[in-house]
Amino acid sequence: MLTVIGQIIAAVAVLANAVVYGTDVCCALVTRSVNRKLDDATMTINAGWGHFYADKRMPAFGAGGVVAAVLTALLALVTGQVGAAVAAGITVAALLTWVAFYVRIAKPINSLQTAAAQSGVIPANARALQDEWDSILKYRVPLQTVAITGLCVALILF
Numbered sequence: 001m002l003t004v005i006g007q008i009i010a011a012v013a014v015l016a017n018a019v020v021y022g023t024d025v026c027c028a029l030v031t032r033s034v035n036r037k038l039d040d041a042t043m044t045i046n047a048g049w050g051h052f053y054a055d056k057r058m059p060a061f062g063a064g065g066v067v068a069a070v071l072t073a074l075l076a077l078v079t080g081q082v083g084a085a086v087a088a089g090i091t092v093a094a095l096l097t098w099v100a101f102y103v104r105i106a107k108p109i110n111s112l113q114t115a116a117a118q119s120g121v122i123p124a125n126a127r128a129l130q131d132e133w134d135s136i137l138k139y140r141v142p143l144q145t146v147a148i149t150g151l152c153v154a155l156i157l158f
Contacts, residue, residue, distance in 0.1 A: 003158055006075035010088070010155040013068030014148060017095070019061040021144035023054070028137040035134075040126040047130060048117025051110035062102075066095045069147070072154055084157040091150030098143040101136045109133045 035043045073088035109129050116122055123129065 002075055002079050003081070006072060006079060006081070006084070007155060007158045009068050009075060010072040010084075010151055010158060013065055013072050013091075014151045014155065016061045016065035016068055017144065017147050017151065020058065020065060020098075021141075021148055023058065024137060024140045024144055027134075028141050032134050032137065035130055041122045043130055044113055044122050044126045045117045045120075047133075048113035048115070052114045052117065055107075055110055055114070062099070065147075066092070066099065069095055069151060072151065076154060076158060079158075081154075081158050084154040087150045087153035087157060091147045091154065094143045094146040094150065098140055098147070101139055101143075105136050106133055106140075 035047065038046065069088060069091045073085055073092055076082075076085035076088050109132060112123060112129060116126070
């Protein structure tokens, strides 16, 4: 019974983290290039309103994905599924690292861009802020890739 529950939670973790992974991949492959074609004001307003909505809607997926990954690791341990526990543990490490990048770098920029979009006052360093936000995508996408892969492996080995 606990094995089936673990599999269900692992599947939920895959789905929740897939939303974050897909968002990061879209930003890396599409949005970053689009922003480079826009003037600073348009870029900031677009990014700011995007962050306004994302910061309200994405935490359920991000936090839910982390919690489900932790539960997957714990249930794998409790049921003696060592391989699944290791895979889920690697996932948890990747997700916590992703969260650190988000909290330390992305979130403060999100807040500045959201305030700029709402007020219409574009900061003088708008392009530098966006460049800094973009600079961590090279870490965020691989971390999410590791997380999704680890969860899939855990699901297979459960």
